[in-house]
Amino acid sequence: MTNPIVERERGLVELERRIAELRDVNVDQPVDMSPEIAALEQKYEEILREVFGNLSPWMKVHMARHPNRPTALDYIDAFERFDELHGDRHFRDDPAIVGGFGLLCGRPVIAIGEQRGRDTKENLRRNFGMPSPEGYRKVRRLAHLAARLRVPIITFVDTKGADPGISSEEHAQSEAIAMCLYEFSQARVPIVATVVGEGGSGGALALAIADHVIMLEHSTYSVASPEGCAAILWSDASKAEEAAARLKLTAQDLQGFGIVDEIVPEPLGGAHRDREAVIARVLGSIDAAVSRLAAMPPDRLLEERYRKYRRLGSWESGQQESDGSHA
Amino acid sequence: MTNPIVERERGLVELERRIAELRDVNVDQPVDMSPEIAALEQKYEEILREVFGNLSPWMKVHMARHPNRPTALDYIDAFERFDELHGDRHFRDDPAIVGGFGLLCGRPVIAIGEQRGRDTKENLRRNFGMPSPEGYRKVRRLAHLAARLRVPIITFVDTKGADPGISSEEHAQSEAIAMCLYEFSQARVPIVATVVGEGGSGGALALAIADHVIMLEHSTYSVASPEGCAAILWSDASKAEEAAARLKLTAQDLQGFGIVDEIVPEPLGGAHRDREAVIARVLGSIDAAVSRLAAMPPDRLLEERYRKYRRLGSWESGQQESDGSHA
Amino acid sequence: MPMPEWLRIRRGKHADQRDAALWSKCPVCGEVLYRRDLAANLFVCTKCGHHFRMSAYDRISMLIDGDFTEIGTEVATGDPLGWVDKKTYPVKIAADREKSGINEGVVCGVGSIDGFDVALAVMDFHFRGGTMGTVVGERITMLLEEARKRKLPCVIFTASGGARMEEGMFALMQMAKTTAAVARFMNDGNFFVTVLTDPTTGGVSASFAFESDVIVAEPKAMIGFAGRRVIEQTIRQKLPDEFQTAEFLLEKGAIDMVVTRAELKPTLVRLLEYAAGGRRAS
């Protein structure tokens, strides 16, 4: 399936190339072509805004899946330091999950991410970022280690969902995800989760029970992939675009619902158009959140985490309770 | 390999048959043959004592391996009630380990045992009682459940050792055993272990860190099987008999060392010659130990368990310390 | 199975409607069974032993001694996304209520099973395929909080097609909410049993269903995270029939026991007895 964002970018490449050529040529010319170049550049900016300025939910889904979009390791490798730890200690090291000790703004953390491949070969090795039970068991082990050593947990969410293969079912994928949720709901250390790409279903939530949830401006987070939702509800995966709109899976929708705490802006056209700036911004947001949370006594941290999730979806007689009267 | 105990029993079968025949015949005869029968029976008793009265360590190894010797499930099935729980929740249910909730003398317990087969078919299914990592992970899970619910742990040890196969190594047999030791050393509930047959190496110890360790009179418990020890030290497994003598693997030796707390006597000729009596005696001993241990506050229970193992093998300048001065 | 008075009142007119269906056909062996005989046999086919899916109230009356005090009845379905496709979400919900005779996908409450006080939740596949939305998550959380407060053991019967799409991320968040409640409940040393019935998949499977002390399943129940069709589409081949059945999971070590419906109540009573220190509560 072609990615419509990538398609649109291809359309812009020709214009970008012409502007660059004109700039090169201009240097050697007797006649100054700067006004023409400026006009073209303005035009280009207009087109950019036109094309990327107001992305529909469906376009955001594709932005979240963009092949050049920074992945978990792009953020983690920008830490001052990272030492990867491997394995579930039982069966396998799942390359769809990366995790280990990191140093972020001078503070030791456990960083864990869902890792897509950045090319076809890596995608095959990393199973397109869809973790197996062994991967989730590595997550749980590392979260437990963090809690033992009183080190914050930083996660990067980026998955279509948990691996839907035979051996994943044979190795109790349900149990593996459930026990991640269990561990994260109890870990007596600050947890900050950032949805950097696609946050798909329980496979994403397994890394995203957190005291502070960040989303990138164009990342998505949903109960099921739009394709999956359309197949489930209407037995028609081609209605994915409609599902994307109905599911309210954008960062903006979810912040409105109180499910997401912070949105980190992306440059026009998406995070991959200025990777370094986006990565720096994300790490800055994470550090600010960790600093705030690290100052809280663990009992209060846990109590607030409980209340936060306790509140979500408390309706009485069809009315949302804003303060969780059942808590 | 033939079991010399079984061989000796075969020699007695003919005599047993003759005595039984004579008894049958005697009823219908005008002449009373009771004196002759009594004489034969006395003779039989003498032979029994001669053959089984003073078993060498090597003979005890074979007694411990006797195919008719009561297995873990023979004891567990004699509980008032038993509900087996299965699986490691990750990969497999290992039939070499049985475990679950039981009711023993009115008290709920978690019972766990290493289970040999009682015939060839069952032996294949149960891997001759040699547990895989999945089995040890089931042990750990059940021990953890017991600790959570504050229910005593009762184990039955009967294994040549942990499974030495390829997939056991691939699934981290070392880690599986180590984490059993870890769990048992911390579980805040009484633990009573009984070596009912062969206690072989780390695979046995994985179920045998306990507040009270019982051995049957003719069971064995050793750092390695005599065959393994002979192969390791002298590259000659045929010297197993010598190794059996040197290893001090009998219940009597180990009680002397303070490694075993109680010995349950067996009838002349071994536990299988009066299964019900032996099983009742073992369960009685377990119940007595649990009753005593259950009265202790968990902190003291744990402290005493720690001291007990802390003491074992504290020598200074070649001298055994009897009270663990390093503790 | 005679219907207790409290149950007759709770079900209202639906009880009569449902009993009006005189016979059911076994989907496995094709046997046509009189509904009264089927109910008397705990909804197990008298010919082939197939375990029919049960309604929540039938389950409850099969297990609970006398009275059953429901929890969370005041929690009603909302429409957080303002969902519309062919119909609005509230219209769908109303239709399911009418059809199923219950008002949401789970019934929760406190009662006793053979003398053991217990907090009990029973999901019902007949209501939107047992999908977990905010009402299911909220009621189960309320039940776990009540059980924790009263130190009661908790038993949850699962039956679920997964998360409820029409509530979007609010549905997914119920996995987090219920898990947090489970963790608090279990950390206090309380006993938690789940009984997985056909089918238990998706977000319910990957949360409280697999977080319990003891996981029981009914024979042939379909249990998994990913749905069978999704896996078949992914791997592009047919899966064997036994894949994801309770028996398959037992062999794979994922669950503790497979128990027939006839043995289910006695088994639960024994488990409750172990956890209660061998004594009945009353």
Place this chain on the structure above:
Amino acid sequence: MPMPEWLRIRRGKHADQRDAALWSKCPVCGEVLYRRDLAANLFVCTKCGHHFRMSAYDRISMLIDGDFTEIGTEVATGDPLGWVDKKTYPVKIAADREKSGINEGVVCGVGSIDGFDVALAVMDFHFRGGTMGTVVGERITMLLEEARKRKLPCVIFTASGGARMEEGMFALMQMAKTTAAVARFMNDGNFFVTVLTDPTTGGVSASFAFESDVIVAEPKAMIGFAGRRVIEQTIRQKLPDEFQTAEFLLEKGAIDMVVTRAELKPTLVRLLEYAAGGRRAS
């Protein structure tokens, strides 16, 4: 690698004896290496990168900044079973002491690694194949107790053929004793790292080696519970070369990282830094 004064004293005449051996042959590529060059290269073959087994004191001097305060030197080998085969056990021990230049299978103590105070145990395969008897168990337990008291991180280098036969069940009990000490140490929130070197098998592998927070291994180190020969005899076939190597275990998820000896000290320092909250102790 210059030998620190404390080390020279501790080793006594053995230090001179050992240095007298001028060259070593690489068991992998056959290259003949001058011992001084080999030592300067951290006992890694300069041609093929093979990691030679190291003596405990060489390890310690490779890691520890300055002084190293040994723990448990007073604990000496006993003879609990009165073992005799071709020789008595005490005679075997005396011969191993003479040959290896150390007095038992592990050296334990407290020192600092690049500024981080640490409790360090290093097993030595040259002493009875690194087998664990009561002295190894006792010293490691003493070290863990000291580390717990002083809230120091603990690093243990393993190298072991398993339990020491000549001490029978007392050897097996060291698995229980060390594990109990590990559990107490870790329950207090202290940091525990093990470095598995060639070979790590049997009772050491199945106790503290695999109970740590982070498991590091050296390249190609043989690691497993059952020995290779035992498995081959059981399954009656040859095992592939990579079976039970560190790299094999990494793929199987059993260990955290495989680290070359050149990278070992910097890696340990980084791990200690994470666990220390990013600050050096002094």
